[in-house]
Amino acid sequence: MAEQNAPEYPPALELEKELTRKERQIEYLQPELRRYHNLMEELKQGMRPIGTIEDVKGDTALVRLSGGQAFQVSIPPELRDRVGTSVDAVLSPTKGVIVDVIERMKDRSLLEYQVEKAPKVFYEDIIGLRKELHSLRQAIEWILDPGTRSRREQIIRDPRMLEEAGSVLLFGPPGTGKTYMAKAVAGTISNRGQNTSFLKIESYEIVSKWLGESAKNVKEIFKLARESAPTVLFIDEADAIGRARMEATTDAGRDVQGMLNQILTELGEGFHVNRNVAVIFATNYPSVIDSALLDRMKRIIYVPPPKTREEVKRLLDSYLAKVEVDPAVSTYNGGLTEESFDEIWKVIRSRRQIYEASIPDRGIAVRDQYVITPRDMKNVIQEAASEASFAGEPFVSMERLLTLFRSLSSEERPSRLVS
Numbered sequence: 125m126a127e128q129n130a131p132e133y134p135p136a137l138e139l140e141k142e143l144t145r146k147e148r149q150i151e152y153l154q155p156e157l158r159r160y161h162n163l164m165e166e167l168k169q170g171m172r173p174i175g176t177i178e179d180v181k182g183d184t185a186l187v188r189l190s191g192g193q194a195f196q197v198s199i200p201p202e203l204r205d206r207v208g209t210s211v212d213a214v215l216s217p218t219k220g221v222i223v224d225v226i227e228r229m230k231d232r233s234l235l236e237y238q239v240e241k242a243p244k245v246f247y248e249d250i251i252g253l254r255k256e257l258h259s260l261r262q263a264i265e266w267i268l269d270p271g272t273r274s275r276r277e278q279i280i281r282d283p284r285m286l287e288e289a290g291s292v293l294l295f296g297p298p299g300t301g302k303t304y305m306a307k308a309v310a311g312t313i314s315n316r317g318q319n320t321s322f323l324k325i326e327s328y329e330i331v332s333k334w335l336g337e338s339a340k341n342v343k344e345i346f347k348l349a350r351e352s353a354p355t356v357l358f359i360d361e362a363d364a365i366g367r368a369r370m371e372a373t374t375d376a377g378r379d380v381q382g383m384l385n386q387i388l389t390e391l392g393e394g395f396h397v398n399r400n401v402a403v404i405f406a407t408n409y410p411s412v413i414d415s416a417l418l419d420r421m422k423r424i425i426y427v428p429p430p431k432t433r434e435e436v437k438r439l440l441d442s443y444l445a446k447v448e449v450d451p452a453v454s455t456y457n458g459g460l461t462e463e464s465f466d467e468i469w470k471v472i473r474s475r476r477q478i479y480e481a482s483i484p485d486r487g488i489a490v491r492d493q494y495v496i497t498p499r500d501m502k503n504v505i506q507e508a509a510s511e512a513s514f515a516g517e518p519f520v521s522m523e524r525l526l527t528l529f530r531s532l533s534s535e536e537r538p539s540r541l542v543s
């Protein structure tokens with residue numbers, strides 16, 4: 125036996141750690157994956173060509189699709205009295221027959237989006253993230269705030285130099301404050317007297333079940349953003365745009381490509397058209413974002429989770445200050461005493477969360493290890509407060525906090541803690 129040539133195995137412990145890490149990542153990606161599968165299925169099965177009826181002659185009609193091609197199609201008897209040039213037609217997949225009629229495109233609102241006027245979140249509400257917030261503010265405040273813009277115009281005298289509105293990409297693990305920061309921009313600028321709207325879009329919602337309408341949805345969203353300007357247009361889950369585009373050979377794939385092109389066009393319109401609209405994209409998976417879209421990002425900002433004991437304590441104290449806490453463990457400003465926090469810290473510091481992301485085109489690679497996100501902390505405090513009130517107790521006790529943090533740290537995470 126040539127024992128001296130035995131292969132060198134990595135220490136079992138390292139392997140095991142790696143395994144746990146991968147398992148966590150899978151767990152974290154599963155729901156995401158299911159959602160995309162569903163979306164793709166819907167796209168493939170449910171997408172139906174839709175077009176404008178331009179002419180009706182007997183039992184045939186001339187229907188023009190949003191892509192521009194026109195088809196001579198037949199009208200089934202049961203639809204005959206509903207088909208006319210004032211409605212739109214839904215065609216069979218082979219585009220030979222009208223299968224349904226729907227309201228005229230221009231009369232139909234494709235999407236129902238909520239524009240939030242002057243949201244009640246401000247820069248002071250954001251704990252940590254100084255550098256990140258600074259970078260975000262520098263990139264977009266001038267687009268929204270006339271005061272900031274006029275200062276900018278005093279320095280940049282040639283208006284052509286001003287036209288680089290550009291958008292921002294925020295990325296990072298879930299629950300670290302990406303949406304919160306974007307909202308705080310709109311809230312803070314509103315507070316200064318410039319009423320600013322916050323319009324949030326989930327990327328996968330833009331994809332329409334009507335072929336050719338995904339691009340229209342994009343147009344409509346930007347139009348809405350301009351109409352409610354100044355607006356922070358927040359496009360969440362931006363990776364969905366890149367992912368869905370992969371099947372570019374199918375009708376559905378082409379539709380998504382059309383949607384992406386429309387986004388690129390809208391972003392390219394620049395300062396004159398999208399005056400007062402600041403576009404912020406966000407994602408947990410920046411590596412999947414389409415490279416053409418990435419090119420439009422003026423700034424890419426990593427939004428990290430808190431990492432030190434001090435950062436975690438500041439966040440926790442800020443949430444605890446908003447609820448009643450046992451006076452025996454809290455300080456005058458509503459936070460926890462150092463000794464009490466130590467008990468909690470002992471419980472959560474053994475959690476091992478890993479976030480990995482890369483954007484090779486921009487030379488960005490992040491690998492971060494942390495114990496807890498702001499969202500998790502907020503959820504625990506909210507849960508503790510509602511349990512305490514339900515139990516008829518006057519405040520949140522230390523035992524309650526410890527129990528909840530323990531269950532957060534154990535494998536069996538109660539589902540109610542996941543927001």
Ligand SMILES: Nc1ncnc2c1ncn2[C@@H]1O[C@H](COP(=O)(O)OP(=O)(O)OP(=O)(O)O)[C@@H](O)[C@H]1O
Nearest residue numbers: 249250251297298299300301302303304498499502
């Ligand atoms: N830095 C922070 N300071 C204070 N509170 C925060 C911070 N980050 C997150 N929170 C709290 O956690 C909640 C969730 O944060 P947010 O929705 O911004 O996460 P996110 O980064 O957008 O996550 P996702 O990637 O899942 O969309 C916020 O409503 C806010 O209350």
Ligand SMILES: [Mg+2]
Nearest residue numbers: 302303360406
């Ligand atoms: Mg978010």
